[in-house]
Structures are given as structure tokens and as C-alpha cells.
Amino acid sequence: MDEHKETSCPKLTGRIVFPGEPGYNEARLDANFFTSKKRFPDLIVYCQNTRDVQNAIKWARFHDVPIRVRSGGHNHESFSTATGVIVIDVSEMKQLHVDKSKGVATVQPGVTGQELYSKLFEQGLTHVGGTCADVGISGLVLTGGMGPLLRRHGMTCDSLLYLEMVDANGRILHVTKNNEHKDLFWAACGGGGGNFGIVTSIVLKVYPAKPVTWFNIGWDWNQPVEEIIHAWQKFFLKADRRWFSHLDLWSRCFPSQRFQKLPLKALGVFWGTPEEARRELAPLLNTGRPVSTTIEMVGWDEAIELFGESTAVFTSSRPEYKSSGAFALRPLPPQAVRIIRETLQNTTSPLFNVLLFSLGGAAQDKSPADTAYFYREAEFFLLYNIEWLRGENADERICELETLRDRLLPFTEGDYLGNPDLCIDDYLTAYYGGNVPRLRHVKRKYDPGNVFHFEQSIPPAPDKWYQC
Structure with a gap:
């Protein structure tokens, strides 16, 4: 028997939802309907305070019920829920x-x-x-x-x-x-x-929170797409810390009219005046023929809203999608850029998206070993996302996304933990790089019984690591 196993059963506290009760079917789901729709936890505890969390953990251990932990419910692979588990949900703890x-x-x-x-x-x-x-x-x-x-x-x-x-x-x-x-x-x-x-x-x-210059430069697909990607990379590789940007690339069959968004966009913020921004952005503004250009001073709160409005596209309140990603430690070479362009140009999926993040700056002030977040030296992050419409074949769409990720692996490394992907075999190395051994030692120290485990969790370090 586990020496730390509870010998008496504590009472569950908080707001508790059981199968069959009103609200259960909604409560069991995560943001990605596809990965959570077939998951049925034994119960969900909405904790109101720290004591509720303690009681839920102790109750689960007494009854040998596996634990899943949830806050926002945005794990793309729905690791925060499962069948036959207790979901300890802290989303109602909002002080x-x-x-x-x-x-x-x-x-x-x-x-x-x-x-x-x-x-x-x-x-x-x-x-x-x-x-x-x-x-x-x-x-x-x-x-x-x-x-x-x-x-x-x-x-x-x-x-x-x-x-x-x-x-x-x-x-x-x-x-x-x-x-x-x-x-x-x-x-x-x-x-x-x-x-x-x-x-x-x-x-x-x-x-x-200071006002900031917001920019959004949009192109349609009748443009030199590869030149746009190269120009964006070149600009943000050298840009100073006053800049942050996404390059938002959607498939050629993206329904722009329906969503009132262009399929190719360079957007972001600049801590400086719109006049300065326009001068410095000239290399992008002069690439192809932008269909729409916005460069204006906005409040910080509005800038945050604009990021979400400009990049998020969902066709329903219960989207079904697949997401993955990878880091680029250096700019993508022409071959990689061509792969992205060909994939998005040839797909029949209207909602196939590649979103690039500009990294660098202060994120590189620490070394890969300074925190568990490993990819400090990366210049860009590539987020791959594909959402399928009702009636489309999910397996085909997932295969399409994973094919793009695999084709770009010679030019990229790993994946971001906040963007998990069950298709990755060596997930520990992919998420944590050279920090895996230290993380497994910390896991062994604080959770040697592996109470907190899920499909891609960190396992405790094995006994053999401690043998002379």
C-alpha cells in the first residue's frame, strides 16, 4: 500500500457535479469538442478555495480515482478530463x-x-x-x-x-x-x-499599460506569398524589443467574405508612433500589393482585443480541431517556406492555418536551463491548426496537419507545451528539450507515486538514476 494513501475518507467540498445531473454534459467538455466529446469523468469538483482542492485530492487518493486538473479547459488534447476520473476544476477560484x-x-x-x-x-x-x-x-x-x-x-x-x-x-x-x-x-x-x-x-x-501602435497588413492569395513570409521573417529577426507580431496564414480556400478577414496578415504592436511604424514597416508594405493596411495608435486594452478578433476563427461554439506546433531556432529557409505555401495553396480545407509568432527579445535573456521552458533560443514559433466542418473527415484533416508538421521537422524543433500534440512520440524531449532529466527528478521528489499523471505527463525519475 502507498504509505501516503489516505486511511480515512475526507468529505468532498465545493460545487460537485455527477453524471446524470443538470450541467454534467457541458461540464465534462473542454474547449476542443473533438478531443473531449467521448470523455466521461466520474465526477467534477468545482473548487471554491484551497481547502476544496485539498479535500478533492485526499478523496481521490482514498478511493483510488485518477485525478485530472483543469482551470481554463483549453488543453487542445483535453488532458484535463477523461473517463473514470475526478476532474478537479479550479475555474471558479477567481479572487x-x-x-x-x-x-x-x-x-x-x-x-x-x-x-x-x-x-x-x-x-x-x-x-x-x-x-x-x-x-x-x-x-x-x-x-x-x-x-x-x-x-x-x-x-x-x-x-x-x-x-x-x-x-x-x-x-x-x-x-x-x-x-x-x-x-x-x-x-x-x-x-x-x-x-x-x-x-x-x-x-x-x-x-x-501604455497606448501602442497597432498594425495589420493584409494580402489576398494573388500575391507573392513566399516573399511575404521571407520579408516578415527578415524584419522581425532584426526588430528591436518595441515590436511583436504574428504572421497569420490561412489556406487559399479560406472564406474571407464570410469571416471578413484576409487570408494573409502581418499584425502586431509597436511601442512607438504610427509614423515610426509605417517607416520601419516599409519592407512589408512594399511586398506584393497589400489589400488592407491599418497602422494606428490604440489603447492597450483595444490592442489585446484586436489580437483575438484578427486571428481567431471558429465556426461553432463547439469546434472540432487539431493543433500542433514547432519552434524555429533560425529563419525558415526557402525550402520550408515553399512547403508552407504549397500546403496552404493545395489543401481543400478552408480552415487550415499556420500562425507564426515573433520570439526573441527579452524571452532570450534567460538560458534554456534557467527555467523549465526550454526554447529560449528560438526566433519563431509555428502554430499549426486545422478545424473541420460538419461532415468532413477528421482523420484526413489530422493527417494533413501532421504531414505539414513532419515535412517541416528538418527546419524546426520540438513543440510548445501549451500546444500539445498526441501524435508526437518523444513528447518529453519535444516539450522540454534538455530539461527532461531535471524535471523528472523534481517529479520524483514532489510526486513519487505519480498521482498526477495523464497521457503526456512527466514521469518520476527511475530508481536506476539513483544507483551508484
């Missing part, structure tokens, strides 16, 4: 306190990125968040966190100062960079949610 004088915010894990943006903006502040509005802030921190401030202030996890975590034995751990749990702090900065325990509170640095 938030801002200390403007100290430049910090104390946030519970149920607060979404957009909720935190909005509350901070009321005080003239912001955080190093992402651009998907309803992603839980704890999930963003624990996977590393990519967003428009990464080139100025680093990854989201680089703003982490403290976290409270409940471990596999139901104990509350207070974790900082310099205390006795500094190894766990390191692992939490990009080592993923649901691997070591359940986060119940975090403290983040916050920053002044």
Missing part, C-alpha cells in the same frame, strides 16, 4: 488582488487572461499574458506563456514571483525562487500544469 505600489498581482487560478487584463487595465496596468481571452492564467504561466509582451518582458513565467500549490498528499506548499521549494519553482516555469500538484494562487509582476 484577484492588485498592489499597484509594489507592481504585483495575486491571482487565483480560475482568473482568465482577459479577466486579468481587464482588471489590471482599470488601474493602468497589464500583465505578460497571451491573446486567447479565456485561457486560465495559471495554465498560461505553467506552460511558459507566449504573448505580445514577451519581447519586452519575457515569457509569462518570467513574471512569476510566488505560487501556492497543493501537492499529492494534500499539503499546501509555498513556492518561491529562493526558498526550500526553489526546484519546484523552476519546474513550474514552463513544466506544465497537472504534473506536480494543483496551483491555487500565484503572484505575478505587472507593468504599466
Whole structure:
């Protein structure tokens, strides 16, 4: 018997949803309907406070029920739910306190990125968040966190100062960079949610929210697509830290009229005037013939909204899609750019998308070993996404996306943990690179019984690693 197994059954607390009860069918689903629609947990506990989390862990261990952890529910592969498990959901833990004088915010894990943006903006502040509005802030921190401030202030996890975590034995751990749990702090900065325990509170640095120049340069497919990709890469490889951008590439059969969006867009923010931005963006503005160009000063809150409005395309409230990704440590060469162009040009999928992130800047101020987030040296991140319409063959679409990812592997490395892909065999190396051994040691120390496990979780280090 596990020496830490509960010998008495604690009472479950919080808002508990069982199969057959009103709301269960909605509660069991994650954001990706495709990966969660056939998953039926035994129960879902919506925790209201840290005590609820402790009770749920202890209850699960007493009854030998596997645990899944969920905040925003945006894991693309739905690792935060499963059949025959208890889902410990912290999405209703939404307390938030801002200390403007100290430049910090104390946030519970149920607060979404957009909720935190909005509350901070009321005080003239912001955080190093992402651009998907309803992603839980704890999930963003624990996977590393990519967003428009990464080139100025680093990854989201680089703003982490403290976290409270409940471990596999139901104990509350207070974790900082310099205390006795500094190894766990390191692992939490990009080592993923649901691997070591359940986060119940975090403290983040916050920053002044200043107006910014928003730009969105759009082309149709009657343009030199490969030249556009090369020009964007060249510009953002050399751009200073005042710039952040996405290059948003949709298939040739993308229904632009339906969504009122162009299929090819270079968009982002610049901390400077629109006049400066227009001058510096000349290489992009002079590539092909842009159909639409917006370069204007906007408030920071509006810029965040524009990111979501410009890139998100869903045909229903329950989308079915496949997502994957890879890092480019150097600019994509002509052969790789040609593969992207040919794939998007020849596909019959209207919703096949490749979204490039400009990395670098402050994200590269730390080394790959400084945090569990490994890909510090990458210049770009490529996000592959394909959504299928009702009646389309999901397997064919998934194969199409994975084929593109495989064809680009000679020019890319790994994948981002916040964008998991079950088709990746060596997922540990793909997500964590050279940090895998250290992460497995941390796992062994804090969860030796592998209580927190799922399809692509971090396993504890094996006994043989400790033998002389």
C-alpha cells in the first residue's frame, strides 16, 4: 500500500457535479469538442478555495480515482478530463488582488487572461499574458506563456514571483525562487500544469499599460506569398524589443467574405508612433500589393482585443480541431517556406492555418536551463491548426496537419507545451528539450507515486538514476 494513501475518507467540498445531473454534459467538455466529446469523468469538483482542492485530492487518493486538473479547459488534447476520473476544476477560484505600489498581482487560478487584463487595465496596468481571452492564467504561466509582451518582458513565467500549490498528499506548499521549494519553482516555469500538484494562487509582476501602435497588413492569395513570409521573417529577426507580431496564414480556400478577414496578415504592436511604424514597416508594405493596411495608435486594452478578433476563427461554439506546433531556432529557409505555401495553396480545407509568432527579445535573456521552458533560443514559433466542418473527415484533416508538421521537422524543433500534440512520440524531449532529466527528478521528489499523471505527463525519475 502507498504509505501516503489516505486511511480515512475526507468529505468532498465545493460545487460537485455527477453524471446524470443538470450541467454534467457541458461540464465534462473542454474547449476542443473533438478531443473531449467521448470523455466521461466520474465526477467534477468545482473548487471554491484551497481547502476544496485539498479535500478533492485526499478523496481521490482514498478511493483510488485518477485525478485530472483543469482551470481554463483549453488543453487542445483535453488532458484535463477523461473517463473514470475526478476532474478537479479550479475555474471558479477567481479572487484577484492588485498592489499597484509594489507592481504585483495575486491571482487565483480560475482568473482568465482577459479577466486579468481587464482588471489590471482599470488601474493602468497589464500583465505578460497571451491573446486567447479565456485561457486560465495559471495554465498560461505553467506552460511558459507566449504573448505580445514577451519581447519586452519575457515569457509569462518570467513574471512569476510566488505560487501556492497543493501537492499529492494534500499539503499546501509555498513556492518561491529562493526558498526550500526553489526546484519546484523552476519546474513550474514552463513544466506544465497537472504534473506536480494543483496551483491555487500565484503572484505575478505587472507593468504599466501604455497606448501602442497597432498594425495589420493584409494580402489576398494573388500575391507573392513566399516573399511575404521571407520579408516578415527578415524584419522581425532584426526588430528591436518595441515590436511583436504574428504572421497569420490561412489556406487559399479560406472564406474571407464570410469571416471578413484576409487570408494573409502581418499584425502586431509597436511601442512607438504610427509614423515610426509605417517607416520601419516599409519592407512589408512594399511586398506584393497589400489589400488592407491599418497602422494606428490604440489603447492597450483595444490592442489585446484586436489580437483575438484578427486571428481567431471558429465556426461553432463547439469546434472540432487539431493543433500542433514547432519552434524555429533560425529563419525558415526557402525550402520550408515553399512547403508552407504549397500546403496552404493545395489543401481543400478552408480552415487550415499556420500562425507564426515573433520570439526573441527579452524571452532570450534567460538560458534554456534557467527555467523549465526550454526554447529560449528560438526566433519563431509555428502554430499549426486545422478545424473541420460538419461532415468532413477528421482523420484526413489530422493527417494533413501532421504531414505539414513532419515535412517541416528538418527546419524546426520540438513543440510548445501549451500546444500539445498526441501524435508526437518523444513528447518529453519535444516539450522540454534538455530539461527532461531535471524535471523528472523534481517529479520524483514532489510526486513519487505519480498521482498526477495523464497521457503526456512527466514521469518520476527511475530508481536506476539513483544507483551508484
